[in-house]
Amino acid sequence: MADSAPDGKGIDNLMSARKSLMLSLEKSRALTTALDRAGPRFSEINQRLPSLESAVRPIRADKEALLSVGGHINRAVGPAAAVLKVFDAVHGLEKMLLSDPRNDLPGYLSVLKRLEEALKFLGENCGLAIQWLEDILEYLGDNDMADSRYLSGLKKSLQGFGDFPSNEQRTHLDGGLLNAALDMLEIEFRRLLMENSVPLPMSSSSSPNEQPCIAPPPLPVSVIQKLQAILGRLIANKRLERCISIYVEVRSSNVRASLHALNLDYLEISISEFNDVQSIEGYIAQWGNHLEFAVKHLFEAEYKLCNDVFERFGLDVWMGCFARIAAQAGILAFLQFGKTVTESKKDPIKLLKLLDIFTSLNRLRLDFNRLFGGAACAEIQNLTRELIKRVIDGASEIFWELLLQVELQRQQPPPVDGCVPKLVSFVTDYCNRLLGDNYRPVLVQVLVIHRSWKHEKFQERLLVSEILKIISAIELNLDTWRKAYDDNILEYFFMMNNHWHLFKHLKGSKLGELLGDSWLREHEQSKDFHMTLFLKESWGRLPNHLSREGLIIFSGGRATARDLVKKRLKNFNEAFDSMFSKQSTWVIPEKDLREKTCQHIVQTVVPVYRSFMQSYGPLVEKDQSSSKYAKYTVQNMESMLASLFQPKPARYGSFKGRQSSGKFDSGLPVVRRTASAAM
Numbered sequence: 001m002a003d004s005a006p007d008g009k010g011i012d013n014l015m016s017a018r019k020s021l022m023l024s025l026e027k028s029r030a031l032t033t034a035l036d037r038a039g040p041r042f043s044e045i046n047q048r049l050p051s052l053e054s055a056v057r058p059i060r061a062d063k064e065a066l067l068s069v070g071g072h073i074n075r076a077v078g079p080a081a082a083v084l085k086v087f088d089a090v091h092g093l094e095k096m097l098l099s100d101p102r103n104d105l106p107g108y109l110s111v112l113k114r115l116e117e118a119l120k121f122l123g124e125n126c127g128l129a130i131q132w133l134e135d136i137l138e139y140l141g142d143n144d145m146a147d148s149r150y151l152s153g154l155k156k157s158l159q160g161f162g163d164f165p166s167n168e169q170r171t172h173l174d175g176g177l178l179n180a181a182l183d184m185l186e187i188e189f190r191r192l193l194m195e196n197s198v199p200l201p202m203s204s205s206s207s208p209n210e211q212p213c214i215a216p217p218p219l220p221v222s223v224i225q226k227l228q229a230i231l232g233r234l235i236a237n238k239r240l241e242r243c244i245s246i247y248v249e250v251r252s253s254n255v256r257a258s259l260h261a262l263n264l265d266y267l268e269i270s271i272s273e274f275n276d277v278q279s280i281e282g283y284i285a286q287w288g289n290h291l292e293f294a295v296k297h298l299f300e301a302e303y304k305l306c307n308d309v310f311e312r313f314g315l316d317v318w319m320g321c322f323a324r325i326a327a328q329a330g331i332l333a334f335l336q337f338g339k340t341v342t343e344s345k346k347d348p349i350k351l352l353k354l355l356d357i358f359t360s361l362n363r364l365r366l367d368f369n370r371l372f373g374g375a376a377c378a379e380i381q382n383l384t385r386e387l388i389k390r391v392i393d394g395a396s397e398i399f400w401e402l403l404l405q406v407e408l409q410r411q412q413p414p415p416v417d418g419c420v421p422k423l424v425s426f427v428t429d430y431c432n433r434l435l436g437d438n439y440r441p442v443l444v445q446v447l448v449i450h451r452s453w454k455h456e457k458f459q460e461r462l463l464v465s466e467i468l469k470i471i472s473a474i475e476l477n478l479d480t481w482r483k484a485y486d487d488n489i490l491e492y493f494f495m496m497n498n499h500w501h502l503f504k505h506l507k508g509s510k511l512g513e514l515l516g517d518s519w520l521r522e523h524e525q526s527k528d529f530h531m532t533l534f535l536k537e538s539w540g541r542l543p544n545h546l547s548r549e550g551l552i553i554f555s556g557g558r559a560t561a562r563d564l565v566k567k568r569l570k571n572f573n574e575a576f577d578s579m580f581s582k583q584s585t586w587v588i589p590e591k592d593l594r595e596k597t598c599q600h601i602v603q604t605v606v607p608v609y610r611s612f613m614q615s616y617g618p619l620v621e622k623d624q625s626s627s628k629y630a631k632y633t634v635q636n637m638e639s640m641l642a643s644l645f646q647p648k649p650a651r652y653g654s655f656k657g658r659q660s661s662g663k664f665d666s667g668l669p670v671v672r673r674t675a676s677a678a679m
Contacts (some may be wrong), residue, residue, distance in 0.1 A: 005044045007298065039464040052519040053454050101188045104357045114357070130306040147481055180236055189230045189243065196223050199257035200298075219305060227309050235313060244317070247309070248324045255329035257296050262290055269332040283650035284341065284353050288360035299326055304369050316376070323376035326620050331372075335383040342390035348402060348430060354395040355442045361388060361444070395452040399434075399443065402427075403466065406473040414481035417648075419587040427474055428505055431467050432514070435510035447474045464514060471515065475548050492534035493586060499527035500593045515592055539601045540581060551616065565616045569629040572609075576632075580640060588645040602641045 036173040100110040186219065196219050219227075234243050235490055302325050310318030338357050361368075361384070373378045411422045444460055451458040478498050485491040503523040506512035512520055545568055551561060588594035613630065620629045632640075 014526070053424040084646060097376060101184055101230075102191070103189070105229065108181075108185075109229055109233055112178075112185070132273075148251065151624055169574055178237070182234060182239060185230050185234055185437075186239070186242060189227065189234070190224055191245050192226055192230075193247060196220065197250055197254040198253055199260075218301070221309070224308050229311060231310070231313065238314070242315070244321050244324070247321060249304070251302055252325045252328035255294075255302060255325065257299055259290070259294060259330060262293075264290060264330070264333070267330070267337045269337070269340060271340050280341070280344075281349075281353060283337075284356055287334065287337055288356060291360055292364060294330065294334065295364050295371065298329070299331065299371055300367070302326070302329075309588045315374075319374040320376040323372070323374070323380070325370065326377070326380060331380060332383065335380070335387050335532050338387045339383075339390060342387070342394050346394070346398060347404065348398060348426075350657050351395050351402075352430075352439065353389045353434065354398070355439055355446065358388070358395065358446055359442050360389045361391070361441055392450050395443070395446050399447070399466070402430075406470055406477065410473075410477045410480050414484050414494060416496060417585055417587045418490050419647075420497050420589055423477070424498060424590075425505075426503060427470060428502065428511065430507045431470055432506070432511040435514065437466060440510075467511070467514065472510070481670065489538045490586070492530045492537065493555045493583075496527055496530040496534055496597075497588055497593070498591075499523045499530060500590060503527060504590060504592075508511055527593075531600070534599055535604060536596075539585070539604050540607050542572060542575055542579065545575055546608055546612040548615070561616075564617050566629050568612075569620065569631075573629070573631045576605075576637075580644070586645055587647050589647045597644050601644070602638055605641065606634060606638050609637060 028406065092260065099108070112656055190453060198217075231243055234240070267288070269280060269283070303322050305320040306318040306325070310321055338361075341357060368384060371377075372384070396561060406423065407426060409421075434443055440463075444458075444463060447463065449456045471653075478495070482491045482495050485494065500523075503520055506515060508521050552566060609632075613634065617630055
């Protein structure tokens with residue numbers, strides 16, 4: 001039986017089955033590959049399912065419950081939406097507030113005001129909005145209407161926002177924009193002050209009163225208005241103290257720069273840097289001028305400017321600002337210098353300097369009371385009162401001790417040169433100055449105040465009486481000193497000097513008027529009396545050595561006559577040399593008295609010597625030893641006598657008494673009393 005071949009239909013079926021299997025295999029491979037790729041994604045999805053579930057399905061309540069809570073949700077979201085809207089507005093101000101205020105200060109301040117209002121709104125409403133949101137979250141949680149994890153996250157966010165309103169620095173709400181804007185306003189405030197604060201163009205070589213410009217120019221009105229506008233915003237944001245610090249720093253520095261040209265280094269002198277008032281006497285005069293200039297012009301200008309700039313913000317503000325400027329600019333240094341003078345070694349000349357200080361302070365009394373009378377200037381007031389008390393105590397103590405000091409000098413030996421003791425010259429000039437128009441009214445005022453502190457009265461006649469006692473003590477000193485000389489001639493010379501000094505220096509003076517004409521004439525006559533005694537007992541004895549007795553009727557011959565002339569010339573020369581040598585160390589300080597005395601000596605000695613030499617000089621001039629006897633020419637003798645009694649280099653005219661208490665050799669004791677007298 002023969003094999004039968006496959007038919008065509010079977011082959012087609014096989015091909016179709018094969019193709020189907022191949023397609024299935026490819027799909028399986030593709031599915032396997034896709035499953036391999038999807039595995040990690042399924043794991044990630046599986047991990048995120050809890051949060052996705054919370055996010056996609058936070059609300060688990062049914063439709064009816066959601067409808068009942070919808071109104072509460074809308075009311076809670078409304079305030080929050082308003083707050084977010086204001087936040088957006090704040091961010092819109094950022095560009096303007098970070099720009100330079102000088103370009104448009106009014107616009108800048110306007111925008112800053114809007115920022116403040118926005119922050120105020122946020123500060124007042126953030127808490128309310130958060131409270132509403134917290135309430136609705138609590139309601140949803142209590143009624144199990146939302147996923148607990150979802151609600152927990154929202155509560156944490158709300159709690160973070162809720163911390164801001166309780167923070168004093170509300171500027172955190174704007175990311176620090178307000179602080180940045182306020183800092184820029186402070187910079188502009190400083191710039192306006194510095195550009196309009198110019199020190200005075202002063203010269204140290206001239207006094208303040210000679211300066212062409214004696215007061216700083218005021219700030220322009222436009223600048224003051226800008227400063228006030230800036231201050232308004234800074235003070236509204238609790239930056240008053242920083243504003244004042246900037247203002248004080250700039251303006252006090254400007255005042256110091258104006259005073260720097262006056263060379264005020266002397267204000268820093270300490271008590272240990274000088275021995276007595278004389279060493280700083282010149283500075284005291286400068287101190288008065290400089291203090292008056294500083295108070296009447298510089299501090300006066302600062303006082304007015306503080307008022308102009310800070311007036312709107314209250315008296316305490318601008319007065320406190322001015323007080324700090326005055327203190328930092330140097331008023332305290334002026335007062336401290338005065339105090340240092342009061343602490344210096346006590347010496348009579350110091351009385352005049354203390355009166356100078358009192359005069360300067362008294363002249364500025366009204367200015368001090370007006371400028372520094374507020375509570376903010378308490379330190380300046382206290383230092384001023386203390387200085388005035390020290391000046392009055394010190395001046396009064398020195399004045400009432402003057403008589404004692406004169407009396408203590410009585411135990412000292414008289415001057416060896418017969419001159420006027422410096423005590424006499426000093427005290428007479430000193431008392432005359434105290435009675436002069438410059439010092440007498442000031443001294444009376446000081447003594448009146450000092451007595452009033454003790455509840456006692458002072459009358460001007462007490463001043464006159466004390467001065468007269470001092471002059472009487474001087475006269476008694478002179479009488480005591482003259483008796484201490486062993487040489488009567490030097491005693492006459494000494495009294496001649498002093499009587500003439502008293503007459504000449506007091507005639508026509510205040511003190512001379514007080515003592516009277518009869519007192520002055522008495523001293524003039526005493527001068528003449530002692531001059532006569534001085535000449536008679538000294539140079540008046542020399543002509544006796546040139547007596548012509550025995551020479552006119554001499555008949556013993558030329559040789560005998562020559563020997564007698566030699567003997568008399570020898571005796572004369574010895575007496576002349578001795579007298580000249582002794583008196584060449586004596587001094588007549590007054591030129592007119594010196595010239596008159598020398599003239600009297602010349603008239604007493606030279607004419608007799610000239611006549612004798614003309615008559616008998618030829619007897620010895622040809623002798624080998626002629627120079628031994630004809631020792632002086634008339635011209636030489638006259639020149640020598642005219643050169644007598646020349647003064648020594650000037651000495652400082654003061655005095656210090658030797659006393660057991662040593663008060664004049666040490667600083668003034670601190671006398672504590674209640675200062676009832678203000679400036």
